[in-house]
Amino acid sequence: MRRATVAERSAVPVLVLVTLFVLVVVPILMVVYTAFRDAVPFSGSESNFTLSNFGALFEEKTVSAAINTVIVTIGGTLMATAIGCILAWLAARTDIPFKPLVHVVGILPLFISMLAATVTWALLGAGNSAYLNIILADLGAPFRIEMRSLAGFIFVEGLYHVPYPFLLVYAALSLITSDIEEAAAVHGANQFQTTMKIIFPVVLPAILGSMILNAVMMVENIAVPQILGGPVGLETLSIRVYYLMNRIPSSPTQASAVALLLAAIVFALIYAQNFVLKGRDYRTISGKGAQQKVMSLGNWRYVAAGFVVLYFTVAIVLPMLALLLGALRANAYIANTAAMFDVAQLSSDRLLSITSDSEVINGLKNSLVVAFVTCVFGTGFFFILAYIVHRTRIPGRKVIEYIAMMPLAIPATLLAMGVLWAWIGSPIPVYGTIYIIILSFLPRFMPQAFRALSSSVMQVHEDLENAALLCGATRAQTVWKVFLPLVRGGVVSAAFLLFVLSLREVGGALFLYTTNTRVLSIVVFESYENGSWDFVAGVSLLYTVLLGGITLLGLKWLRPSL
Amino acid sequence: MNMFRMGAVAALAMAVAAFGSIGSGKAEDLVIAGEKIATEAMWESAKKEGVLVHYGTYGMDLMKIIHAGFTKDTGIKVEYVRLSGANVYQRVLSENSAGKLAADLVDLTDLVQINDFVAKGILAPHKVPGFDSIAADLKDPQGYWYGLVRPISLLAINTARIKEADAPKSWKDLLDPKYDGLVGTNNIDGGSALSMFSFLRQKVDEDYWKKLAARKPKIYDGIAPLTTDLTRGEIGVATGPISEVVLSQMAAGAPVKVIFPSEGIPSFQIPAGITKTATHPNAAALYLNWATSKRGGDLIASVGAYPLNASSNRPVKSGVEYPPYSEVWTLSADAWKTNADNYRKTWLTTFGR
Numbered sequence: 001m002r003r004a005t006v007a008e009r010s011a012v013p014v015l016v017l018v019t020l021f022v023l024v025v026v027p028i029l030m031v032v033y034t035a036f037r038d039a040v041p042f043s044g045s046e047s048n049f050t051l052s053n054f055g056a057l058f059e060e061k062t063v064s065a066a067i068n069t070v071i072v073t074i075g076g077t078l079m080a081t082a083i084g085c086i087l088a089w090l091a092a093r094t095d096i097p098f099k100p101l102v103h104v105v106g107i108l109p110l111f112i113s114m115l116a117a118t119v120t121w122a123l124l125g126a127g128n129s130a131y132l133n134i135i136l137a138d139l140g141a142p143f144r145i146e147m148r149s150l151a152g153f154i155f156v157e158g159l160y161h162v163p164y165p166f167l168l169v170y171a172a173l174s175l176i177t178s179d180i181e182e183a184a185a186v187h188g189a190n191q192f193q194t195t196m197k198i199i200f201p202v203v204l205p206a207i208l209g210s211m212i213l214n215a216v217m218m219v220e221n222i223a224v225p226q227i228l229g230g231p232v233g234l235e236t237l238s239i240r241v242y243y244l245m246n247r248i249p250s251s252p253t254q255a256s257a258v259a260l261l262l263a264a265i266v267f268a269l270i271y272a273q274n275f276v277l278k279g280r281d282y283r284t285i286s287g288k289g290a291q292q293k294v295m296s297l298g299n300w301r302y303v304a305a306g307f308v309v310l311y312f313t314v315a316i317v318l319p320m321l322a323l324l325l326g327a328l329r330a331n332a333y334i335a336n337t338a339a340m341f342d343v344a345q346l347s348s349d350r351l352l353s354i355t356s357d358s359e360v361i362n363g364l365k366n367s368l369v370v371a372f373v374t375c376v377f378g379t380g381f382f383f384i385l386a387y388i389v390h391r392t393r394i395p396g397r398k399v400i401e402y403i404a405m406m407p408l409a410i411p412a413t414l415l416a417m418g419v420l421w422a423w424i425g426s427p428i429p430v431y432g433t434i435y436i437i438i439l440s441f442l443p444r445f446m447p448q449a450f451r452a453l454s455s456s457v458m459q460v461h462e463d464l465e466n467a468a469l470l471c472g473a474t475r476a477q478t479v480w481k482v483f484l485p486l487v488r489g490g491v492v493s494a495a496f497l498l499f500v501l502s503l504r505e506v507g508g509a510l511f512l513y514t515t516n517t518r519v520l521s522i523v524v525f526e527s528y529e530n531g532s533w534d535f536v537a538g539v540s541l542l543y544t545v546l547l548g549g550i551t552l553l554g555l556k557w558l559r560p561s562l
Numbered sequence: 563m564n565m566f567r568m569g570a571v572a573a574l575a576m577a578v579a580a581f582g583s584i585g586s587g588k589a590e591d592l593v594i595a596g597e598k599i600a601t602e603a604m605w606e607s608a609k610k611e612g613v614l615v616h617y618g619t620y621g622m623d624l625m626k627i628i629h630a631g632f633t634k635d636t637g638i639k640v641e642y643v644r645l646s647g648a649n650v651y652q653r654v655l656s657e658n659s660a661g662k663l664a665a666d667l668v669d670l671t672d673l674v675q676i677n678d679f680v681a682k683g684i685l686a687p688h689k690v691p692g693f694d695s696i697a698a699d700l701k702d703p704q705g706y707w708y709g710l711v712r713p714i715s716l717l718a719i720n721t722a723r724i725k726e727a728d729a730p731k732s733w734k735d736l737l738d739p740k741y742d743g744l745v746g747t748n749n750i751d752g753g754s755a756l757s758m759f760s761f762l763r764q765k766v767d768e769d770y771w772k773k774l775a776a777r778k779p780k781i782y783d784g785i786a787p788l789t790t791d792l793t794r795g796e797i798g799v800a801t802g803p804i805s806e807v808v809l810s811q812m813a814a815g816a817p818v819k820v821i822f823p824s825e826g827i828p829s830f831q832i833p834a835g836i837t838k839t840a841t842h843p844n845a846a847a848l849y850l851n852w853a854t855s856k857r858g859g860d861l862i863a864s865v866g867a868y869p870l871n872a873s874s875n876r877p878v879k880s881g882v883e884y885p886p887y888s889e890v891w892t893l894s895a896d897a898w899k900t901n902a903d904n905y906r907k908t909w910l911t912t913f914g915r
Contacts, residue, residue, distance in 0.1 A: 040652070040655075040656075041656075042655065042656040042657075042659040042660055043652075043655045043656070043659065044655055044658060044659045044682045044684075045682075061915075119787075119790075122787070122790075123790075123794070126796070127791070127796040128796070129791075129794045129795045129796045130796075226783050227787055230781065230782055230783040230787065231746065231780040231781065231782055231787065231791070232780065233781065233914065233915065245648065246646060246648045246649075246751070247648065247751055247906075249672075249674070249675075249903075250648035250651070250652065252652065330814040330815055330816075331793060331811050331814040331815050331816030332790060332793040332794045332811070332816065333720070333722065333793055333794055333795055333816045333817055333818075334794065335722065345815075413649075417652065417656075420653075420656055421656065424656055424657065424660040424662060425660050431660075431662055432662070432664060510645065510649060511649065511652070511653055513643070514641070514643055514664065515615070515641035515642060515643055516641070526621075526622045526644055527622070527623075528786050529621070529646075529784060529785070529786055530621040530622060530623050530624075530785075530786070530807070531785050531786045531789045531790070531804075531806075531807035532623065533786070533790055
């Protein structure tokens with residue numbers, strides 16, 4: 001067999017790095033550049049170097065907003081991680097009843113956009129006229145719940161960020177062979193000791209990775225502080241950046257400066273994570289077979305099932321009922337519990353009219369095209385990147401890891417502006433087409449997809465690939481025939497994640513859509529801004545049913561069958 | 563002649579009866595109800611262009627009704643891209659300097675920004691047929707932009723929280739401590755709130771902001787959360803550009819009611835102009851002519867906003883007739899330029915935002 005030349009061997013990595021540069025780095029560089037200018041690119045004004053944008057960081061209200069951000073992010077991340085890890089462990093390693101459904105529960109919250117989730121929880125639990133408080137009042141309960149508080153922020157963030165730790169930890173857990181657990185048992189460890197000393201350290205990269213991902217997403221989230229915090233004046237850093245972008249006169253240059261600060265925080269977090277994980281070996285899948293042990297819960301099975309049902313009820317059932325009520329009721333006023341379920345007030349006309357609304361149908365078509373292309377191209381591309389970072393010795397590969405997380409630090413609308421600035425002047429005619437939206441979604445969701453793929457790649461030992469290479473397979477054949485089947489679960493999960501995130505994204509498309517390329521999330525967002533709550537509720541409901549259906553169909557591939 | 567053809571001929575005959583000009587075979591001026599909207603040349607060129615691309619800020623649902631009326635009258639379709647004022651501004655600037663501005667017509671919510679478009683050479687002037695009869699404050703002196711649509715700000719109550727007898731009747735009533743904890747308003751973000759707060763300061767009470775802030779109203783970021791909380795009774799009274807949403811909720815049976823305060827009502831103009839690089843310039847000019855005509859004005863009024871043409875019908879929505887044109891106050895471009903920055907800063911401090 002002829003050995004590949006250096007040029008041939010480096011062709012793929014070079015192509016990949018160039019693509020990464022164009023897709024992700026250029027839009028980010030546009031934002032970085034803007035942070036140091038007194039006018040945005042393509043504004044028609046002359047722009048000069050300045051540091052004054054960073055003055056936005058030292059505004060009076062920024063300090064209290066920063067403190068709120070820290071409280072909400074830590075609280076929300078801990079809550080999401082705890083629930084996500086418990087669900088992942090139950091689904092992957094125990095004999096809990098209806099196991100496949102536990103998996104569905106772990107990912108279902110992904111289908112509800114943060115906007116819909118927050119509006120729904122405002123209706124359920126903000127103020128005395130909230131659905132749950134009306135019921136509490138009629139029951140004579142001495143207390144009320146209040147979502148318009150930091151505790152409320154933490155609750156909503158924590159509840160809907162569960163899927164990330166769930167997906168990552170589940171993938172990691174399903175890749176651990178039982179050998180190491182049995183070895184621990186042989187040496188006299190009980191189940192608890194095995195879990196804490198063997199399992200926990202092995203899934204640590206997945207836990208830390210998802211925590212960083214969640215923390216940064218919570219720092220950047222706008223819906224929660226806008227809808228729950230706005231009326232009572234409770235602010236976070238993200239809402240201050242949002243105001244810089246959306247108040248008139250808007251100031252994208254200052255927003256860029258604040259985004260740079262957030263990026264610095266993200267870098268510090270990734271560095272800290274790498275420091276914690278340094279020098280350890282997380283490869284658990286090797287050539288030695290992969291039998292998995294299932295832990296018997298005994299009577300605790302029912303307690304565990306109760307926990308799953310409780311989470312499912314709070315995160316999905318209650319909001320879905322609220323959405324259903326919103327979609328079926330002609331008006332939003334509810335006097336008491338009896339009126340809430342008064343059938344005379346309900347009508348399915350509006351809900352049915354949505355299914356034949358041409359805006360909705362065209363929006364859905366565009367959304368599906370965008371989500372499909374983003375999912376297929378993104379999964380392939382980010383998989384290659386994850387492979388390069390963790391499997392090759394290409395110089396500069398570690399930089400990719402930092403680049404991969406950077407889009408998280410940049411607010412969605414600002415990153416979309418970066419994409420606009422990067423492509424609008426380019427001779428490739430993508431601006432104004434549906435492709436520009438895909439080009440905006442790819443960098444936007446790179447962190448989530450890259451994380452999910454990385455933690456899978458890290459767990460497979462090289463010996464399997466080396467064996468294949470030794471037997472004369474090419475690198476491509478090795479990856480395709482040996483490596484990919486081993487990490488199938490992680491790859492499918494990442495693809496699914498990309499698909500769902502693309503379907504519900506609003507901010508990344510706002511600057512870039514035209515009449516013909518309106519995606520469904522934009523149609524919903526506009527209706528929300530117009531105040532048509534019944535429409536928003538109806539479409540959100542249909543969205544969830546659609547995505548829930550796709551999940552149930554895809555469940556077979558979502559569960560890695562090792 | 564088969565049934566289908568007979569139906570088609572009947573429809574055509576009805577169309578001719580309705581519009582006089584459509585389907586008559588030879589080109590004519592566009593005249594609706596005796597009012598000349600466009601010359602033969604403009605209408606023919608516009609029809610050849612066939613479509614109008616509009617970047618704007620007014621709500622999708624309502625704009626669709628106005629655009630549908632335009633399409634029905636002229637045969638020209640409208641592609642509408644709806645964005646917030648800040649987003650229209652950035653997007654138009656970016657597209658324009660890259661030489662890729664797709665819009666023929668742009669509108670936004672800030673007069674300083676539309677004048678910035680004029681200064682940067684993005685807009686082209688066009689004088690509509692009724693130019694001279696339009697109030698000076700509602701148009702650019704050269705015809706670069708027109709305040710085509712003017713939504714209003716008013717008060718609205720939830721009658722389950724506040725009895726009609728106890729309802730505020732004026733802007734001043736809103737400061738009564740009996741409404742403490744019940745009042746919600748918008749922040750001074752867009753043109754609508756800026757106009758409302760300018761009105762309150764200039765026309766009602768110089769210290770109105772301080773007095774209102776002392777009552778600690780809930781402050782909402784946008785119309786949707788404000789009106790949702792009013793409808794569900796979380797607040798009892800709301801102020802802002804909320805008439806359209808509140809009236810449609812009222813029609814749906816919610817216990818809400820609009821109140822036109824006795825001191826008058828502030829409106830804010832959504833200024834619209836034709837782009838210099840428009841690929842459908844005649845369609846855009848035709849739209850301006852149409853929207854400033856009595857006919858276009860009637861349609862704008864029917865969705866609950868004040869049009870430019872003062873001979874149009876009064877706005878009516880859900881059976882509620884709005885006050886006469888003379889009671890509507892509009893912030894002028896000059897006042898906007900002088901006060902906007904200062905007002906926004908002062909407001910943020912006063913309300914602790």
